[in-house]
Amino acid sequence: xxxxxxxxxxxxxxxxxxxxxxxxxxxxxxxxxxxxxxxxxxxxxxxxxxxxxxxxxxxxxxxxxxxxxxxxxxxxxxxxxxxxxxxxxxxxxxxxxxxxxxxxxxxxxxxxxxxxxxxxxxxxxxxxxxxxxxxxxxxxxxxxxxxxxxxxxxxxxxxxxxxxxxxxxxxxxxxxxxxxxxxxxxxxxxxxxxxxxxxxxxxxxxxxxxxxxxxxxxxxxxxxxxxxxxxxxxxxxxxxxxxxxxxxxxxxxxxxxxxxxxxxxxxxxxxxxxxxxxxxxxxxxxxxxxxx
Numbered sequence: 001x002x003x004x005x006x007x008x009x010x011x012x013x014x015x016x017x018x019x020x021x022x023x024x025x026x027x028x029x030x031x032x033x034x035x036x037x038x039x040x041x042x043x044x045x046x047x048x049x050x051x052x053x054x055x056x057x058x059x060x061x062x063x064x065x066x067x068x069x070x071x072x073x074x075x076x077x078x079x080x081x082x083x084x085x086x087x088x089x090x091x092x093x094x095x096x097x098x099x100x101x102x103x104x105x106x107x108x109x110x111x112x113x114x115x116x117x118x119x120x121x122x123x124x125x126x127x128x129x130x131x132x133x134x135x136x137x138x139x140x141x142x143x144x145x146x147x148x149x150x151x152x153x154x155x156x157x158x159x160x161x162x163x164x165x166x167x168x169x170x171x172x173x174x175x176x177x178x179x180x181x182x183x184x185x186x187x188x189x190x191x192x193x194x195x196x197x198x199x200x201x202x203x204x205x206x207x208x209x210x211x212x213x214x215x216x217x218x219x220x221x222x223x224x225x226x227x228x229x230x231x232x233x234x235x236x237x238x239x240x241x242x243x244x245x246x247x248x249x250x251x252x253x254x255x256x257x258x259x260x261x262x263x264x265x266x267x268x269x270x271x272x273x274x275x276x277x278x279x280x281x282x283x284x285x286x287x288x289x290x291x292x
Contacts, residue, residue, distance in 0.1 A: 001043075001229045005036055010047060010236030014243025017051040018203070018251050020130055020182030020263045021270075025119045028176055029274070032287035038114060042217040042228050043236070049214040050237035051244035055203050058248050063204070066091070083156055087204070093160055094167035094205045101171045102213065114176055116285045120274035122177030127267030130182055133189035134260040140192075152194040155201060162191055170205055177271075180206055182263070195255045203248070 012030050016023040024044050031038050056063060070088025073079035080086075140150035169187035173180035181202050188198025277283040 001037075001039070001232045003232055003235065005031075005034075005039075006229075006232030006236040007239060008034075009039055009043070010050075010239030011243055013044075013047045013236065013240040014051060014054075015247060017048065017240070017244050018181055018248045020179050020185055020260060021267055022119075022123065022126075022173075022177050022179035022182065023048070023051075024173075025123060025177040025179075028114060028116070028119060029270075032116060032283060035287075040228075043233055045210075045213045045217040046228075046233055047237045047240045048210045050240035052207055052210040052214075053241050054245035054248055055207060058245060059200075059203065062200075063207075066204075087155070087158075090158055090160065090163040090201075091204055091208065094163040094170065094201075095208045097164065097167035098171040098174065098209045099212065102174055102209075105174065116274060116283065116287065117278060118175065119177035120271045120278070122175055123267045123271035123274070126172075126178050126182055126186070127264050127271065130186045130260055130267070131264035133186040134264065137189045137195060138259060153192050153197065154194060155197045158193075158197075158201065162193075165191060166201060166205060170202075170209065182267075185260075195260075196252070199252065199255055 009027055009030060012026050013023050016026045027039050027044055027047075030036075066084045066087050069079055069082050069084035073082065073085035073088075137152065140152055142149070166184050166187055169183040170180055172178045172183045181199070184202035184205060185195070185198045188201065189195065191198075193201075274283070278285050
C-alpha cells in the first residue's frame with residue numbers, strides 16, 4: 001500500500017465510520033474503483049481504532065463517569081441502581097453478540113463476505129430498513145391529524161433486552177455494506193428510542209467491539225510479518241481519527257433536527273449503481289481483492 005492510498009483510505013474511514021452508510025463498504029469500493037488491492041479486514045479493523053479514539057475523546061466525560069460508577073458499583077451496592085452503573089453493564093451485554101459471531105464467522109468475514117454483490121445487496125436492504133425506521137420515528141415525533149405525538153424512549157429506559165437487540169444489530173455490521181451505526185440506530189429507532197439515544201448508545205457500544213477487533217488484528221499481523229504495511233496503516237489511522245472526530249461532532253448535531261433520509265437515498269442509489277456496474281461487466285464483483 002502506498003502513502004497516497006493510505007491517505008485516501010484514511011479519509012474515507014474517517015468520513016464514513018459514524019455515518020449510516022458503511023465504512024467497510026466504502027473502503028472496499030474505493031479500492032475497487034481506484035484499481036487498488038482490497039485493503040482487507042485487518043486494515044479496516046486497525047484504522048477503526050483511530051475513529052474509536054475519536055469517540056473516546058468526544059464522549060470522554062460520559063465514558064469516565066460510566067466506567068467509574070460501574071467499577072465502584074462492584075463494591076458498593078448503593079451505586080448499582082445508578083444509571084451510569086447500569087449503562088456499564090448494558091454496554092457489556094450489548095457487546096456479547098458481536099464478540100461471539102465475530103469469532104465464529106471470522107473466515108467468512110475476511111473472505112466470501114467481501115464480494116461486491118453482497119455489499120450492493122446490504123447497502124440497499126439496510127437502506128430500506130433505515131428508511132422505514134426513520135419514518136416511524138418521524139411519525140411519532142410529528143403526530144398527525146388523527147395521531148397524537150408519541151414520546152420516544154431515552155437511554156434511561158434502556159433495558160437488558162434492548163441492549164441485546166442493539167448488540168445483535170451491531171453484529172450484522174460484520175458484513176460489509178451493513179454499517180455499524182446504520183444497523184444499531186435502525187434497531188434503536190424500531191425499538192422506540194429517540195434518534196439521539198439510539199446514536200449515543202450505538203457509539204458507546206462500538207467502543208469495546210472495535211478496540212477488541214483491532215487488538216486481535218494487530219496480534220495476527222505481528223505474528224505474520226509482511227501481512228500489512230505498518231507505516232501507511234498507522235498514517236491512515238491518524239487521518240481517520242481527526243476526520244472522524246469532526247464527523248461525529250457534526251453528526252450528533254445533525255440527528256437532533258434532521259431525518260436520515262439523505263443517507264437512505266444515498267445507500268439505495270449506490271447499491272443500484274454497483275449492481276449495474278457489475279451486471280454490465282464494468283466492475284468485477286471481486287475487483288480489488290488480493291490476487292485479482
